Amino acid sequence: MTAPAAYQVSHLDALEAESVFVMREVVAEMERPVLLFSGGKDSIVMLRLAQKAFAPANIPFPVMHVDTGHNFPEVLEYRDQRVAELGLQLVVASVQEALNRGMVRESGDGMRNRIQTPVLLDAVEKHRFDALFGGARRDEEKARAKERVFSFRDEFGQWDPKNQRPELWSLYNGRHHPGESIRVFPLSNWTELDVWHYIARERLALPSIYYAHEREVIERDGMFYAVNEFFRPRAGEERFKAQVRYRTVGDASCTAAVRSDADTVEKVIEEVAATRITERGATRGDDRVSEAAMEDRKREGYF
């Protein structure tokens, strides 16, 4: 039989339906889910999907921010505002506190990306979370291209890429023993461009740094870093003002901006559609360490 054209759904609707399905599966089957909310665009989209999945009821789980202490103030404000609007419980896992307690030690380069992991795992254990929604997408990085939607973590929070559960149809296996957990990635099949199309369609507010603005930066390895209290220029690095925006928002000491005039969502969509560099490649100092930097961090329990 031939389906009338009316029964077709757009790719965004199909992606949304899949993500909503995934979130409902988690809430139906797991004991204590939590959503990792950084104030970044992917986690903002995830939060909207969570609203959609459970409306008219409230989002039935708390959100958690692993706070490196190196924040963009616009993002932190956004986080608090959004959490208040939705009446969510916010758990903050603080890297600074963990440093003060001596649980982790600052790394030589001052980047706090790697030391987030033990802080995250500690909070998971303390709150006995058994499912963690993360906004990671498979198009971001090649180690992520092979990760499941339901990604099993052992009692040490570790990912074993060679021992993943086959994932067939839409049958997700979230079974685990006490102490183990599942990372769940509802945006697995979304691309950066899909995320921006969805932000436009849903008219989602974002922290202002995602749009073009003038900022004092220095250039390092072809990337533009904002000069602020967490990022110190090296000798010989010249400060200058530039029109930039952030494609990703992470730790302020290792997230770089890109030159951009895109000050509206439509212009960002145009820019993202035309770009030939991946968002992590353009903006993340932490992924430049080695070919397997992401895989190694993930094995240790990173997002």
Next chain:
Amino acid sequence: MSVETVTPAGPETAARPMDLLRFATAGSVDDGKSTLIGRLLYDTKSLFTDQLAAVEAVSAARGDEYTNLALLTDGLRAEREQGITIDVAYRYFATPRRKFIIADTPGHTQYTRNMVTGASTADLALILVDARKGLVEQSRRHAFLCSLLRVPHLVLCVNKMDLVDWSQEVFERIADEFTAFAAKLDAPDLTVVPISALQGDNIVSRSENMTWYEGPSLLHHLERVHIASDRNLVDVRFPVQYVIRPQSTTVTDYRGYAGQVASGVLKPGDEVMVLPSGFTSRIASVETADGPVAEAFPPMSVTVRLEDEIDISRGDLICRPNNAPVVAQDIEAMVCWMDETRPLQVGGRYAIKHTTRSARAIVRGLHYRLDINSLHRDESAGELRLNEIGRVRLRTTVPLLADEYRRNRTTGGFVIIDEATNRTVGAGMIVDTA
């Protein structure tokens, strides 16, 4: 508002009216599969310069004579060290017409397990053969697995046509042989395209080297193959995922059944039956977070509300009184075994996940093991090992609400889970219920 956030005034719908096609690729590196995927990504501007630069650098460091595009997808340390592909990799590209999700399944290790996984959600499967070698055992195996998983569209790419002088005769011999084989498999829609992935012939645009070929280029076919009618819009199947009951002072007495439409069309006013109880009611409304909708169809995730208060929970299924799945505890299924540590054995007990329903099951019988190269049935088989496929009889602790897999991939498929290790150890496709 003190917080500085930006709400841009987006157009009513910034999303292009484009749909989604998922396809699985099968073939080994030798067939040029990675080159083909690299070519599709590159020519649709989905391959990024930093990814390409990284691959070029690693290729050069390893002494490869050409840029090894397999490195694009072989992202894991162990894969690069051993030069093999371990797992299904997902890749994305889009044209103005469609977004594509590629499940790229490796040709060597764990072949069947990965192929079955990739094919389970695919609208289309792309099988590659080397024009110089023609059909090999592996091509037949690929085609069989696609038919077992009921992938609706099959594309055979006869690659490396440049190495056989763009010969029409070579192409037609392979195409004829494959078409004959596919007919035996009850394979659905089949298209055969002569290509050169390396040189880009018939990938995006029609080849000037093969003017005798009158069909579409591969991308042209992928963009236009009609998938809308692959969905079953006749048999209403709505597995209930979750019951929404707000604990709120503003929304009271709300009870909605959340789920994703597996098949059929649901509309307010429709008479429905709930399984396994058999109670009937009418649909009061079909809702989403954005408001009520006139109808719901696959793959929409919605919330259904009924006119009557009946006891419904996760794992139940909403259908029509005159068109229902069977309610069965004795299941006949083709099972693909996926666990390397322990084989499936008669008498074995497992957990099962079928739609949103979980059950325990005991293996009552193994009718035969299928040799997927010869399609020979070995009725003396006593177990199924990793990557083996056989016809199995199961008895479940609670009834499944099931259709034959060939009629419905959602209500016909299930996974088998080892209760001790929690690993997913098998995939089942229901052939019969008794």
